[in-house]
Amino acid sequence: MNLGGGQLVKSMAVPSSSASWKSGGDGVSDQFPAGLRVLVVDDDPTCLRILEKMLKNCLYEVTKCNRAEIALKLLRDNRNGYDIVISDVHMPDMDGFKLLEQVGLEMDLPVIMMSADDSKNVVMKGVTHGACDYLIKPVRIEALKNIWQHVVRKGKHEWKEKDYEQSGSVEDGERQQKPNEDVDYSSSANEGNWKNSKKRKDDEEDQEEKDDSSTLKKPRVVWSVELHQQFVAAVNQLGIDKAVPKKILELMNVPGLTRENVASHLQKYRLYLRRVSGVSQHQNGLNNSFMGTPDATFGSMSSINGLDFQALAATGQIPAQSLASLQAAAIGRPTSKPTISMPVVDQRNLFSFEPHKLRFGEGQQQLNGSTKQISLLHGIPTNMEPKQLASLNQSAQTFGGINMQVSSQASQGNTLLMQMTQPMSRAPMLNENNASQISRLPSSVGQAILSNGIPSGVLGRNGIVDSVRGPVYTPVSQTSSLVDFSVSNSAELPGSTFPHASNSGISSLTPKGMMQEEVNSEGKGSRGFPSSYDIFSELQQHKTQDWGLQNVGSTFDGTQHSSIQGSLEGGRNNPPNFGQQFSSYMVDNSLRIKSERHPDANCQTNLFPQLFGQDDLMSALLKQEGIGSVESDFGFDGYALDL
């Protein structure tokens, strides 16, 4: 066992005896790991008592508790009071993995999971959630003797620890990972993990820099919201794939922050994104080039994960300032990001329908605006935070009607997206309030996009009605109704209807009321949405900005194919998948819509006959949301989408 390997603690050879506790660095006190402060959480009193005794025998300082909430409280009350946490997986009050994530995010402590369950998927869950080790019960004392290595790793090479899934205990039969014989950042458990290569580089860098810092424990960095926002901003600036701790650190320019802090935080962030992207994956397709401009320049709306705010901005949809604010907002919450991106994406997708001739009922400025907007959307980063979205929305106001449309759609999309991503992110971001904000944004974005796509005359309102195609995109499955309108619209129009219709539809759909309000504001028919959804009007009212991303999102269904995609792609590298999918979706939808038109869907909006799909959706949504019938604010009258 070669503990002395400098920073690189060879995982293997950890001495099981208490002899040489020396951990890599020279300066390490010989007493370490004695006195290691361990918090052990398990609802089983028998195991808890046994673990406590074992840990005490290892000369650790043990605190035991049988409830996850109590554990969290203890951790929060004593921020620096613990070095490592050991937690059971199955607990009645809170899932062990949840606790794991919380601890990782809030306190950045190494967490070891344990369970009598040794099935591969559970162990894998531990890995993906960031556990630094996984012990199978019954736990033997030898397994516990080596847990200090995780503390060392985290202290010196935070990121490293994450790479290794295995713990130091050699004897544990249940090692699920192959033991690392030597430094290898590419933890066996993470094979294929894209992080590995990065880690490798980082690792090397890290080693040089860190060489023997004799401090065993580094002062923990608290990743406050602002700090995290800066981090996210830096990451977005570099591009999620190119973001390396060193550069991020430079961009952040925070005194006292070390590369290791950033690296470890980055690792967590990536884990989080990966998890989140799992949800939006299907949506990705839509993203590309979904964006409106007839050429779907947007295409690449960032993937949902990516909240491509920038992309949005790039498209010109969002005024620079708003973009900035959006970005800032987006940066604020990583978790939220994913969600936002979705909506954003959607919008873009909507727009990309352009080719589909999204025609928004609204002709007026919206139309024009929309075109512009669409381009903007293109660049809208999906990482918009709710706040950002809000600001985006606001800024998008200029877009006028289109925004509205878009927003409504977007909002819907957002909501959908948000809803979708919500589970993943667990982030507050998606909460209703945020949702609205976010949705707002998307819709505006969407609108913008829509506008692009929509030929000037398209916007329903102005008589484009005919040509307005209901939102091509069929609302995402979430809001089945949404789907309709988008589709129907498209049917009519050669293809552009999409955005419009969808917008309206979407907004009305506002999945489960997420964006409801937003949608309303956006949805207001006036936006140029032909959609007569009453809901829309209500929704649209909110704010132009209310991007109906939600709608958008919902319409997307995500699965659409990439036909739409192309347009989305926007500046951001990962336009929300959603968007892409959406676009493709939309395309298809348009055709579908036609057939779908339902007779005035319950949507109150009889105003837009054409928006059937939307109407139905809207009504459905409205009903769900209790919005009530759509007023005719939408003014869909003119919109005769004859789906």
Added chain:
Amino acid sequence: MEVGQLQRSFVEFTESLFREGFLDAQFCQLQQLQDENNPDFVIEVVSLFFEDSEKLLNDLTRALDQQDVDFKKVDACVHQLKGSSSSIGAERVKNACIAFRNFCDELNIDACLRCLQHVKQEYLLVKNKLETLFRLEQQILAAGGAIPMVE
């Protein structure tokens, strides 16, 4: 009874427990954890196990008695019982729990009821054995002897 005899009985008994699968190596770990500062560690932990297990068995009985059996709950209880029994080294109880869980997955109520019976049985057996073991220990100590280590 004289100490030597007690001790011999103790050793034999302990060995039989291991041999018959009532206890496994994990129990030895518990014994190793006991020291002068915690002379009753094993008894303490085993008592916790008894208490917890009885509660779990009651919960299981109740859960399987419902009209609509909540298999998730049943599974969770069995899982917990499996964890604690394995932690103290009650091997046969643990094995019975493993079998139980498989039937839970199949949503087979009858089989589950049978498994529950089996688990209860094994639990009572090991409880009995352990109580006997502790009694022997007390007797040895009372007679002034030391408790022999059994490998």
